[in-house]
Amino acid sequence: MSSPNARADQLAPAVGAGTTRAHDVVTGAFGYTGRYIAQQLLAQGRKVTTLTGRPDRQSPFGDQVRALPFNFDDPGTLAKSLEGVDTLYNTYWIRFARRGTSHDIAVRNSRTLLKAPKTQECGALCTSASAAQPQPLRFPTFAAKRR
Numbered sequence: 001m002s003s004p005n006a007r008a009d010q011l012a013p014a015v016g017a018g019t020t021r022a023h024d025v026v027t028g029a030f031g032y033t034g035r036y037i038a039q040q041l042l043a044q045g046r047k048v049t050t051l052t053g054r055p056d057r058q059s060p061f062g063d064q065v066r067a068l069p070f071n072f073d074d075p076g077t078l079a080k081s082l083e084g085v086d087t088l089y090n091t092y093w094i095r096f097a098r099r100g101t102s103h104d105i106a107v108r109n110s111r112t113l114l115k116a117p118k119t120q121e122c123g124a125l126c127t128s129a130s131a132a133q134p135q136p137l138r139f140p141t142f143a144a145k146r147r
Helices: 032-043 075-080 103-120 140-145
Strands: 023-027 047-052 065-069 087-090 124-127
Touching: 023 032, 032 047, 032 087, 075 103, 087 103
Parallel strands: 023 047, 023 087, 047 065, 087 124
Antiparallel strands: none
């Protein structure tokens, strides 16, 4: 998704008559960008699951959004959480190194996450990342995103 201003009907393909309810996964659906995406998908009647580092966090959507842990250390379990998913909306990133997470770890986690849909025949992948910054790359977050 290019911006939080995208129209709701641009987020996901329509579900045809006689099909089951579409299921999408949004990473970080309780955060800023992920929350917006999840809200738009729910408004379309789609089923939404979030992958998050804090699955026990209170959901702004009540019980409408199922929360699962990322499971970066267990790629098989991570891939299973994408089973039957039409679209993975990836907003995963860290702004600052903290709580034992560095930008190098975020790059590794992102690679693990982006490989997972391939093992489950996930319908589509939409990833959000802003790596634009004037030269030179002074901030670790921008340098890491470009990797």
